[in-house]
Amino acid sequence: MALLLYRLGKFSATHRWAVVALWLVILLGAGGAAAAFHGQMSNNFQIPGTETQRMLDKLKTDLPSSAGGSAGIVFESGNGFSDAQKSAIDDALQNLGTKSYVQSAVSPFETQAQIDGTAAQIQAGQQKLDAGAAQLAAGQAQLAQLEAIPQRPAAVEAQYQALKAQLAAAEAEAAAGEAQLAAAKQQVAASQGLRFVSENGKAAVAQVQFKVSLYSLQPSDRQDVQSIVNEAKSAGVEVYFSKEITEDVSQLFGPAEIIGVVIAAIVLIVMLGTLIAAGLPLLMAVIGVGIGVGGTFALTGVIEMSSISPMLALMLGLAVGIDYSLFIVNRHRQQLLGGMDLRESIAKATGTSGNAVLFAGLTVVIALAALTISGLPFLSVLGLAAAATVAFAVLIALTLTPAVLGLIGKRVISRRAWRKAELHPGEAEAKSEAKSHSAKGSGWGGFVTRHPIMTLVASVLALVVVALPAASLRLALPDGGSEPVDSSAFKSYQSIENNFGAGMNGPIMVVGELPAGLSDADVQQARFNVANELRAVQNVTAAVPVALSDDKRTAVFQVIPKDGPASASTVTVVHDLREAGTKIKSDTGVQIGLTGQTAANVDVSAKLGEALPLYLAVVVGLSLLLLLLVFRSIVVPLLATGGFLLSLAASFGAVVAVYQWGWLGAVFDVPNPAAVLSFLPIILIGVLFGLAMDYQVFITSGMREAFAHGENAKQAVRTGFSHAAKVVVAAAIIMTSVFAGFIFSHLTMVRPLGFALAFGVLIDAFVVRMTIVPAAMHLLGKTAWWLPRWLDKILPDVDVEGAKVVALHEARSADPQDDDKDEDLVAAKA
Template sequence: MALWLYRLGRFSAHRAWLVIVAWALITALVGGAAALFMGTMSNNFQIPGTETQQMADKLKADLPDASGGSGTVVFTSTDGRTFTPAQEKAISTTLATALSVPTVKGVIDPFQTMAALKDSQAKLAEGAKALGAGEAQLADAKKTLDASAAQLAAGRARLSAGQAQLDAQQAQAAALPAGSPQAAAASAQIAAAQAQLDANKAQLTAGQEQLSAGQAKYGASAKELAAKKTELDTGRRSAEAASGLKFVSDNGKAAIGQVQFSESMNAVTPANRQLLQEKLNTLKSSGVTVDYSKDITEDVSALFGTAEVVGIAVAAAVLVIMLGTLVAAGLPLVMALVGVGIGVGGTMALTGVIEMSSISPMLALMLGLAVGIDYSLFIVNRHRQQLLAGMEMRESIAKATGTSGNAVLFAGLTVVIALAALSVSGLPFLTVLGLAAAATVAVAVLIALSLTPAILSLMGRRVISRRTWAKHAAAEKLRAADGLSATDAAARDDAVDVSRSGRGWGGLVTRHPVISLVTAVLALAVVAIPAAGLRLALPDGGSEPVDSSAYKAYTITGANFGEGMNGPIIVVGSLPAGLDQQSATALNLDVADQLRKVPNVQAAIPVAVSKNLRTAVYQVIPAEGPASASTVQVVHDLRSEGAAIKAASHVSIGLTGQTGANVDVSAKLGAALPPYLAIVVGLSLILLILVFRSILVPVLATAGFLLSLVAAFGGVVAVYQWGWLGSIFDVANPSAVLSFLPIILIGVLFGLAMDYQVFIASGMREAFVHGQSAKQAVRTGFRHAAPVVTAAAIIMTSVFSGFIFSHLTMVRPLGFALAFGVLVDAFVVRMTIIPAAMHLLGKSAWWIPKWLDRILPDVDVEGAKLVSLAETGGAGARVSETEPAAAR
């Protein structure tokens, strides 16, 4: 590998313009592709197959009107008083203008909504009053009907008695002699009585008909009254359910409007978001302050902010101090920017065909800048050393590429593998994120190995400052004046090198290895203590900067309406078949009643039902914010309540919405963390055994990585979850840690830790292989590697630190974790624990079983087997195969 890289470096140095033009062409093509095919990024962290995604798909199919995104607009009076009628009218009028914004399909006016609720309550009161009067009238009618029925019954009884009496009289009259005056008188009397009875019977029949009509009318009135009572009860239950959802605060000083979109929030373009804000911001002239939820203000289209530029500026300052010349310092920066341009540009070009979270190009940007600077720096630093040692320029470039470039290739490979391994998590957005960052790091490696040698060839001697050349020339004169042979001079230089290796930090650590080791480990253990309380969640408006509109909207909403209004939970119900509108409404209210019984649920409201009455949507308002532990428990409790709801009402429920999705994503990521960590640790051991041909060095390096990892977790929890030093890091509302931060931190920090391990331990191994004692080799290797590793760590920390104050708040804790992790790993683990432990281990640090040594391929990361080569046609200096890499 070293020989192949040597030839690549030599080719790049001899064909500098060809290499430069090739990379320029690649950059132009990638830039053009990004400009033509770039799509809209999102922060959609849904996971296919989860309940939240299944319910979202169900809503999109059954209730498309409810599947679009929505954002919240918070209104307050500028003077802090209650809204005036004029301000209320202005808010309603201005909200209506939002309908002209593309993709906005509706708005919820807080004042009109509350007025409608009050009107509904008034109508319910009137209805209840009318129902009471109707029931009273119905009761009076019932009494009248009962009295009439009683009178009719008495009349029928009298009629029956009269008929019986008349029948008896007829029997008596029949016994009288026919034609007698008595018989005639009796017949006349009976006929008159019969006529009277018939008249009474007709009157009774008419009364019965009137009673039947009255009873029919009563029955109809009773049925109508029962229907009105059912309707009133339904209205009362609906009003009670909606009472927990307010759009105007009780004190009248804040109001919440909602903007509904025809597409998901991830698809709403930055231009439409901005247009919506411009229309609503006109309310400022009416004395109304307008703030927007994170859904509306979030703009993931920009990558660079002021903080990121400051981080790069600090890295540039470190380069200038280390290399002593602006020309040399600018080279690693330019190489990093080219690599980032290609890597991130390619990533952006794919956003048109791949759904990509905003953090994907941001992570690629962070890593591309950091490793791009470091990898070029390693090659430039080796080239400078060789030039000062008298090596011919192009030969030096080739040798630097074959030696330091070899370590760069391996170090970059570890980062690429660690990032690409994120795909094993089974999370699509994390897979895209890892592959995007891995591709950018791979580009940074290729640029360091090809474009850097080409630019170095054009720079010539200017890569070293005039002052450094002058000092070197003066030192050469003094050495020549001593009259020593080359061999004696080299021996003296080696003795001086050994003497100097006992000074400084490396000497201090190796003189007191036990104290250094124990102190460093205990310090990291203490820093890692907060990691035991790690909670994972996705960010909400409370994690935004305190001066941002999203944070103000979040806090105003929480203070006036309850924290839960910032993170409603969407419940989707599958209703049984055969329902009518009335029974479906009653059933939905029954389900809402059961949902409200879940602890820490403030309100549960049925909000929509499909046309076929088979799918219903309920909005559940938790007591606390979306990232709180109690809300996470509410999500779990709602799902547990599903079985009881199914048994009681035959309605199956499922959860969706951002709050439920956040819980699912965090749970999925938490479950993926242990296997991913096992993969990374296993990979670490295998790769390091391959590189250093040792058992204990890889174990030590991996243990050090785990120490720096838990320390980084501890720092993140202390700052972003507990709020320590929150004023410094702009953490106004401490909450759970970004859910995918741990798995990303594992992958990235592993790769970077292995970078430093290679550059620190390879020098120690080479010194040991070339004759120094194991303990002295630790000091010698440390002395040669420490300056460049220190500079590289400071540069990388500076770049990552720039993202701590990024305009994308989601990136901030990740920037802190990477900066703190690199700082700890480089200075505490690699430059304290590793040299102290290896000094204690001595020769046993390099032990490896003979059978394993035989079967392992020799990757020659240090380039120790690079034979002496001369540039074709030149008189380049020759470097012995046995010369230590530190001297080259």
Template sequence: MASLLYRLGKFSFRHRWWFLSSWLVVLLAVGGAFAAFSAPTTNNFTIPGSESQRVLDDLREKNPDASGGSGTIVFESADGGEFTAAEREAISQTVADLGALDFLKSATDPFQSQQQLDGAAGQAEQGKAEIEASRAQLDAAKAQLDGAAAQLEASRQQSALAEYQAEQLEATGQTESANAIRAQLAQLDAAEEQLAQQRQAYDDGVAKLADGEKQLEQGQRLAEATSGLRFVSEDGSAAFTRLQFSESSHAVTPEQRQEVQDVGNEAADAGVNVSFSKEIVEDVSSLFGPSEVIGVAMAAVVLMLMLGTLVAAGLPLLMAIVGVGAGVGITMALTGVVEMSSISPMLALMLGLAVGIDYSLFIINRHRTQLLQGMDLEESAGRATGTSGNAVLFAGLTVVIALAALAVPGLPFLTVMGLAAAGTVAVAILVALTLTPAFLGFIGNRILSKRAWARAADADARALAAAAPGTAAKAGQEKSRRWGRLVTRHPVVMLVLSVLLLGTMAVPAMDLRVGLPDGGSEPVDSTAFQAYDTLGEKFGEGINGPVIVVGYLPEGLTETESTDLQLDVVDSLTAIEDVRTAVPASTSEDGTLVVFQVIPEEGPAAESTEELVHTIRADADEIKASTGVEVAITGQTGINIDVSDKLMEAMPVYLLIVVGLSLILLLLVFRSILVPLLATGGFLLSLAASFGAVVAVYQWGWLGNIFDVQNPAAVLSFLPIILIGVLFGLAMDYQMFLVSGMREAYVHGEDARTAVRTGFDHASRVVTAAAIIMVSVFAGFIFSHLTMVRPIGFALAIGVLLDAFVIRMTFIPAAMHLLGKSAWWIPAWLERILPDVDVEGAKLQAPEPPKQPQADGELAEAVR
């Protein structure tokens, strides 16, 4: 591979215009595809096949009105007092205008809804009084019926004698008297008929009273269930309206979200403070913000300090921009056919910038060193690509493989995320190996400063450069040598300090909880945070994240029977700990599917809410046994918890895959048993410490004022698995560049302990610069405009910082110096069967003898 890349480097150098033109065509094609096919990204995460997703699919089929996306608008009086009549009218009018938007299914008027809730108790009392009055009337009617029945019965007992008398009178010819008696008997029959009708009316009244009592009972139960639900705060200073979109959240366009905000802000004209929930204002259309630019600017400063010229410093940045432009552009173009979370292009952008700068820097640094040794420009470009470029290829492939392995958990959004980032890193590798040597041809000798060329003209400086490859600045090399000597002079102390530092930092990781961000994670000055905070303060934290429970009712129920079952389920749900309110929200047309809204005591990311979801699922069989209704959970809160649980279940498997891959790759590269074990152990230490730092800042709130964490909560659910994959790949990058130099020196005959120092001196300066650049780029995302990106930027920045400086530049050289020759031990049989990957390109022919400048005029011409 080294020979092939050597030829590729020389070919790119000679045909630089062709490569430049080709990459310009690629960028234009990608830009066209992006403009034609890109679509909005989303922050909704689902798990196909999970309970929450299955229930959501049922909901969309049977009750589509309840399956669209939703959002909340919060209104608050400007002075904190009760709403005035004008403010109430302005809010109601705003809600009416919102309801007229064709992409909204509904917008509830908070004052009408609250009036209905408040009137429920009064209606129940009125209904109770009416029931009592009806019961009294029925009791009186019954008494009258009983009296009339008794009289009628007495008369009926005498009717047989009267009939006999009538017959006797007819027999004696007294027909008139007989007819009079028979007329009295007919009146008795009519009275019986009238009594039967009165008795039927009484029975109807009893049945109606029973229905009324049943309705009253159901009304009282419903009123009791909704007693903890409000749409207007108790002090009358705040209200909120729920918006129901016609489509799912990811299908709501930025223009529609903006229209909702424009209409919602009409109430502000009346002096009402209006704030919108995260679902309404979240904008994931922009990838780059001011903080990211600052991170790239910091990387540029590091490059300038290291390389000494604007031209040399600008080249790695240019290569990174080309790689990111192509990789992220392709990713965004695919959003038209693949549903993609906003974090996917952001992760691709983050990694593309970092590795794009570093990979080009490794090749450029090797090229500069070889030029100072007197090597020809074309030969140097080829050899830099064949040596450092070979290491870049191998190291980059580890990053690509680790990211592609994010498909292992089987979560579509995570698979897309990993493949998008892996694809962008692959493009960055291709740019580094093809376009970088081409630009080395364009730049020529200007890749080095005049001061560097002047130093090279001095024989002593040339000898120093030849003795210490990889260095163009004496001061920087001396610093790295001093650190390398300090580490190897006190290896036990350095090992103990490294382990103690990382072990201490890892302690908070034992309290790791994961979840997805909500409005409470937004910046405190954002409207999303203000809406979340106001709702929590005025209506209780749980209103920000209701748990959606779907009940499956038997078929063929009457309305009363259905209502009874719904209220039985409500009673079962309300009895569960940490449930504040549970109410039936909507029913499907066929009456077999009911949506219950469960308001927890705490917010959607709270540990108690997570436990509540698990408890409801655990009690589902018991609820079905007592009510006959099968219940299941869906909705954003339930789905978010499912995603977090699934990711935590998958993380150990993914970690084992990454650790196994690490051991195999390092065994191939370094042909040693202990070196891969040390490298992997160090990776696990830095990973645990990074987890601890993330928990301390984003879950515990330490240094929250510095990192703008005002409402600490659970850690972003997919951060741990992303951190494992990315940090593994980057850690292996630095491991290869540092330790491969140690191996090369050892193989070429140096003592094992001396080789540790030689290899460290060979690569420490460029690795230091590369690590600082990566940390700078990642740190630029800590204050990203996308809240979900912030903890990822922090985790990657602290992870690279710890792994590069504590593990690779302290722990590893100290351990290897202690181990000495045994660090390179490998069984003979295993060495025979292992392929020789030659990462550093050691098999390339030795460099040509340095060319001595013939005259000062020749050196000056070279500089020009």
């Protein structure tokens, strides 16, 4: 493989203009496809085949008016709502209700008046019944007196019969009144705990029902909703919109992400010394991201894609794109300073460092593509989009980077570095050779290998301590409480929680399937009975019948839990409601099922939790095989995987501490700590494992190369570390900076993922790969490279350390006139 990449690098450098033109065409094609065919992204995390999806499909068929999404709009007035303010709010909502994408936008004052009016009607009705009962008792007493007359005269008999008829009519009227009163009481009982105007009269919440799902709303429609309703502000009313309305997933890049890239650029300039050299990895990363994310956007027109898919592709594309090109550029610069020919140096750098890039990239691609085994469509799309972007980053590093290096020539090295090399010819190579064979082991690598037990134990214990909070990990999808404190979504969430209870932020939709052949009265009673049973579930504050299909076979109930949608108690409510379904079916004959975003979020979190063990096993298993092939060792892949598990546990612990417990919440802008993003663990496992193996390949391949060239195992650890340390440190800082830029992303869902990846890469690179791994390998010595003979015979030699390329270069150096030697033959002889 190294020899093949050597040829590829040489070809790219020789035909540089053709390679550059080809990638430019691909970039323009991806950009044009994105502009022409892009659709709308969404954060629809429904799972096909689940109860929530089946119930939603049923609503679309039986009750389309209830199948669309709903969102809340909060109005506040510090002194209570005046008539003018109520009128302004009602006018704005009426205007909104005329829009083609809106099913209904009902005034909260009108709805609350109906609820309060029903209670008043009950009181008046009860008084009327009481008065009627008194009149009926008096009439019955009078009737009894007439009955006591033994022989009633005709006039008395007529009076008796008339009074008897009047009493019978009064009794019938009383019975009807009692039935109406009972129905009204049931209606009030069902609405108990549900309000649309706060008790202090200072806040009101309007529910807007859309004709389509929230994820099908165009960004222009969302802006239209806000513009229309904000007209009420002219009357002195504060207006806050829920996350479902304000969420805009159309924009990917924000100021925070740019800061991360700027830090990466500074690191590159410091390391490489020239703007040209520093700009090259950045340019390669941008081109890779342009192609990968552009292609992803082009597919949004035909594939439903979550907003985090291009965001993850963007994060990874920038991070690995910079790092992969950096490894090749750095090797090329060292070789040029050592006096190597330009084209030969590009080819050799591609065959050696490029070989490590290829296998490192393969581990990332495997880990991301394996997300398809989760069984979640949105996660499969996310994984494949990110894997494709990483694959493009690898291809660009192996082809476009050599081509551009050929165009740049020797300007990749600063004049100062050239002058130093000219004044002291051979110094760079001599220093490198001296460092390779230095026995004392200076620097961090020397410290670690001089004190391997101490550094190994201390590092492992530190990671274990950081990982302790991971035992409390709780998963959910984010709600409005996770939004920035100055956002409309957060203020809406807080206002609802303070004035109406946290459960109003995440109502649960229950769909009931009624038996056929019921009368109108029976249907009404069945709905009340179901509502009573739903309300009996623990931590349910209200259960209200809200809709009924025309055929009276499908009923919709809105259940308000006690706590917010991401709380542990609401997850329990969802499970309890489903468990109550059997009893409700037995008692009422109505089969229920749950749907809506709150129930769907619980299902997604549960499904992801179930998929984690299998995913971890598949990713680790496949990558272990790849590492076995690369390093031809049993111990090194196991050590690499064990280190990854430590990094992963520590990352989970840090995420729980910050985003679930709220530690350092002010620093990371976490105003309302809650459950961790439900699909963060599975994405973190895939991405962090791939990136961890990147650094494992770059660090350990140098050790393998030194060992293969005859150094003893312990010294090879120091030599390999010294060769790779500088570039790995720079690469880790760059990757951490890029990920850290997403910690303050405008998309709240991306923030914990950016933190987890930044922290995970930082810990894995500096604590695991640059401390634990060299310490352990120094202790193991030659055992680290043990491989059974039978396995050594059947494993193909992928030559990750580029031994054949080195041998070819040495053979050509010995006979510079024969540049056309057969490369395979020369390498074989070497």
